[in-house]
Amino acid sequence: ACDPTNTTKFVSKDSYSFPIPFLRISTQPFLVLTNLPRFWVRHSKLPVIMAELQLKETPLNEVQIDALVVMKIIKACSTAFPSTAFGSLVGMDQDKTLQVTNCFPLPSTEISYSDSHSNDHAAASNLAAAAPRSKSNTTYQNEMIKCLREVNVDANSVGWYTSANMGNFINSNFIENQYHYQKEVNERTVAIVYDVGKSSQGALCLQALRLSPTFMAAYKEGKFTTEINSLQKSKFSYKEIMVELPIIIHNSHLLTSFLHQLPTIIPAKSQIPASLSEINNKQTPIPLYPNMDSLDLSIDPFLEKTCDQLLDSIETHHTELNNFQYFQRQLAREQTKITAWKTKRAAENVTRVSQKLPPLPEDEWDKLFKLPAEPSRLDSMINARQVDQYSRQVDGFTATICSKMFAVKSSLLPESS
Template identity: 65%
Template sequence: MADTFKDAPFQAVQVDSLVVLKIAKHCSSAFPTTATGSIVGMDQNNLLEVTNTFPFPSVDNTTADSHQNDASAIAAAAPRQKSNLTYQNEMIRHLKEVNVDANNVGWYTSATMGNFVNLSFIENQYHYQKDNNATVALVYDASKSSQGNLTLRAFRLTSTFMTAYKEGKFTTDVLQKSKLSFRDIIAELPVSIHNSHLLTSFLHQIPSHPVDEEVEPPTSLADIERDQVKPPLDPSIDTLDLAIDPFLEKTCDLLLESIESHYTDLNNFQFYQRQLGREQAKISQWQAKRKAENAQRAVSKQAPLPEDEWQRLFKLPQEPSRLEGMLNAKQVEQYSKQVDGFTANISAKMFAVRENLLPQ
């Protein structure tokens, strides 16, 4: 992890609890449509502090298609639109007037089951990071957080990928020379939630709920031995449920879709290789024929014909970009990590009852 963060201006991200609540409310209200917004704060002592946030204006359905995919695509591209950049600068100016941290430190987006590694995410983060290296992208998974498990992650593009994306060449030769793989696209930073001292003091001063009944102190040792000890919590058998987690099934479906997309991209590249091989075979035949003609013309003491004329007669196919395939591979890795996390508890339960599941 240290090698990944050595080029980053900070090593961790600290998010205020109020920012987390604002992001969670915006993403949950827009679910399942993608929600995006801007985050502000400051970078100090190798720590990026996110102290405030505001959402980007939503698109009116009357001016755009009502389909969910179209609305999500428009919302995903919102961080780099000119109108939203103007809105962001205006909001930052207002924050400065009230003496609030007004340094733009990146943006946030919502995700569904960890599905966020796509070209739009890369373009948005590159748009922020090329002008200000101290920026980060916060990803809030609304579907997983709805089950009571807060999922807020921070990502930034690596310097190696930033250089390659600036050149815009993701061919096989360039990737081999730069040794760039799908693991080097984005780097995840640790995220911590921070409460102000005033809020912490307030939480400690909140009175607890009164007990249901008054507890009478025992008068003798016989009272203690006679009365049964009350359990602190009611027993629950939910943890013994052997049903497959529905989130695991959905993640597996998304994993299969990403693998199919990866194979589609691989088939396109193999088609390019076959086309390139056919064209190179034609060029070799033409060059051999031209050399034979020049040899005959040399015997007849005639001027030789140009041998580089094949560049005008033949056109080599252009190699497709490997960026889409790299993003699919990165998304497959994200889904695989989620499946690994889901199956930990299920595998333990199955192992405990395996004797009952085996045929007699």
């Protein structure tokens, strides 16, 4: 029987008590917490847990970045070039949109090495690439977020940013950094990649990437082999490693009004320079629009560098393929030996049975033979994803250049018009 008129006192962890209506079902003290007082809801963790569960069920559709954050990322990455820059992103997660409202750079890793050791450069690059998930930078990030919270600024970590050159950012360090953020910090974090080399061609190149749930589960188990119940069963491919989200650059109303009021033509000045040094030291104001960098027809530098990196990635892919083929040959050789041993042992047991002797065990082959361990296919999949990145890069660049060349064809070749 239900008696909704009865009330009881619910005592929270903070020793606050107040009447709460409940339903008494039979004789079991089962409480149905409905119409909870606001004071208890504010001090309980139930709304927070429900909100987190609702956010996890809602997929991210886009990333909204403030224009000031974009300028900070560009400045930090351009200043650190050709070294790789890293930083942390803070903001808010609103339904299906991840809002990035602020950012700050992470301290650069100082590496000292001598020229006498050839592996020092590779070790230094790996250590620098692991900077976002290092213990010192994690402590620094927590302190910065604490300071931002004290001045009433968005202090929720929503990801990190890094710089790249010609799209060469897809590697094991990038995967490990993003896995660290999605596993340890927040599952809905993203990685913003700013390509310094591609942006120098006149078009801003920003990418928002995150690891797919399928890859997160596979990376947690660490099973990237071709065995049953692994890659073959899940049908996992390199295309499912990362998910790219569209980016929306957001401007405030005041900033939008200011941009529309900027002059598009350089104002003429009647003052004549008094000397040559004054002309050399004079800085001519550059208008916001138009930007002539997008009309650049230089083909060789960017395309040649990208093709070189594409060939290097293909060569790495062939190296990984040769290693896997070597493993298959070793495995086939050992399996042939095991089959021959089993055949010989079976013949011996037949002879012993005919002589009324106990048969020998036929499962001792695992103590006599050692099968080679299958190499992980993770590096091959990451490299294949990098090859795909380079291919799409070349495809997009050549399409843009071809349209520009057709536009200026008549001026370059008058006889063809």
